[in-house]
Amino acid sequence: MSKIIFLDVDGTLIDYEAKCPASAKEAVDKARAAGNKVYICTGCSKAEILQRDLPELDGMIGGNGAYVEDEGKVVMHQGLSAEDTRKIVDWCNEHHLGFYLESNEGMFCNDYMIEQGPEVMVKYAQGKGASLEDASASSQMFLSQMIHLKGDDLYRDDVNKISFILSSYQDHLDSKKDFPELVANTWGGKGEHALYGDLGPTGITKKHAIDVLLKHLNADQKDTISFGDAKIDLSMFELCNYNVAMGNGGKEIKEAADYITADVNDDGLYKAFEHLHLMG
Template sequence: MAAPHTYSLVATDLDGTLLRGDDTLSDRSRTALARAAAGGAQHLVVTGRPAPRVRPLLEDLGNKGLAVCGQGAQVYDAGADRLLFSVTLDRELAETAIGKIEAEVGQVYAAVDQDGVDGLTLIEPGYLMPHPTLPAVRVERRDDLWCEPISKVLLRHHALSDDELATVARGAVGSLATVTMSGPGTVELQPCGVTKATGLALAAGFLGLSPSGTIAFGDMPNDIPMFEWAAHGVAMANAHPELKSVADEITTSNEDDGIAVVLERLFPAGGSQYAL
C-alpha cells in the first residue's frame, strides 16, 4: 500500500466543478471544504472568472484568502480586496490575434474581461454570454472593448463548436496569445504563457505550499496545466474528454458533489487523511 499522502492545498475550478449548474454551492460541498480546512488543507479557487466575478462567491464562503482568477492572469487577495499579481493582454496583440482567426473562419464575436478588482466584462454586438447570471456591459463597437486594460478576450462563433474554434485559434494565433477552452461557449485568448498552472504556482508560492501537496479538481481543457502541476488531478464525471484523459482520478459530476465525494474520503470526519 502506498504511504499516506497529506494534501495541504485543495485547488478547485468553479464552473462545472465546484459550482452546480445554477451557480450555487451545495451544503455537502461546503461541509467537505470545511472538513478539509479542519484537516489542515487550504482551499484555493482557480478559475477563468475574473476577480470581480469571484468576489461574491468568496464572500459567501467566508474565504479571506487567495484566489487564482482570469485563467491565471490574476492572483486575488480576498481579505485585502486587491490583486497581488496581474498581467494584461496587449490590445494590439489581441486585435491582431482576432484578425488572424477571422481570416480563417469568418466573423467571430468577442468580449473582454477588464483588469482590476472592479473591472467590467464588456461584450460586443452579437456576443452571447455563456453564463447569463454573470453581469456584462454591452458596447456599441468592437473598438469600445479596448477602453481599459484587459486580462483576456472571450470568443464565440455562430457555427463552429468550441473544440473547432479553439483548434483553429491555436493554429492562427501562434505565440501572440494563449488559447484556452474553459466551458461551453467559452474560447479565450490570454497573455502568452499564462495558464491556470502559472497562476496556481504563484499563489502556492505566496502560501508556502508546493505541487507535491496539491490536489486539483477541474472539468475543462484549461485545467490540464493545473493537473500537470499538481500531485493529483481529479476530473469531474461531466469533464471534457481531453481532461479525463490526463486525470489521475474521475469523480462524480458537479451536480452530484464530485469534489465532496473525494474530500470526504481524504478527510474523514474525526479521522486523519489517508492515501488514495
C-alpha cells in the first residue's frame, strides 16, 4: 500500500546549514518511484523553499500550515490579515526587535534584523552543531536571501507568519499577551532554546494543513507517515498514523515518536525510509 509522507525541512530533510544530504534526496526519489507521495511540511514559506536545493516533491505545506500545495495547485492559503501584519510590525519596531515577514513572494526584514540577525543566526547554527566558521557562512547565506524594507513598505497583505528575534523569553510571553487572537511559537538552537518568536493566524497548524490535504487527496489517515525534529512537529504526530523523530531531534519529539532514526547528517532519513520499506 502506497504511503503519504510528510517531511519537516530544517533538521529533517536538510541540515541546519540548509544542505540536503545526497542520501535524503535518494530516499525521496526512490520512495516516489515506488508509488508513495512525499510532501514537505515546514515553517518556511514558499519563497524560502524555492531557494533550497531539494529533491522533487509532490507538493508542500508551508508557513506551519498556512499554505498547502499539491502538484503545483494551491489547495489552501490562509495568512495574516493586513491589519494583523501592521500591528505586529509596529509592535516589533516599538520593542526594537529584528523581524522578517514570511511570504510566498519573499522574506522581508526590518532595520533591526540587519543589525541583530547575523549574531542570532550564528547562535542558531552553532546550537544545532555547526562550527563557528560554518555557522557564520550559514548566517550570511540566510540573511542574504532577505529583502530589506523600510517604513510603510513592511505593511504587506501577503504574509503567512512573522518571525522575530527574542531579546529575552519575556518578548515571547509579551507577544502571547498582546496578540491573544494569534498563535505564538518559539524556535531556536540546541534543545530548541528560544532564539526567535513567531506569530501566525489562529487555527493554522501543521496538523490542520495535513487534514486539509488528505481531504483534497481523498486519502486515508492510516496511510500517513511524518518525520520531524522539533516541538512544532508534534501537531503532525497527532494526526499521522506513524511518526519518526530524527536523531538530532529534541526530547519531546523523540518521546512522541514511534521510531527514532539517526541524525540528519548521518543518513537519518534514508535509514528510516529503508527501515519502513518505503523505497520499494
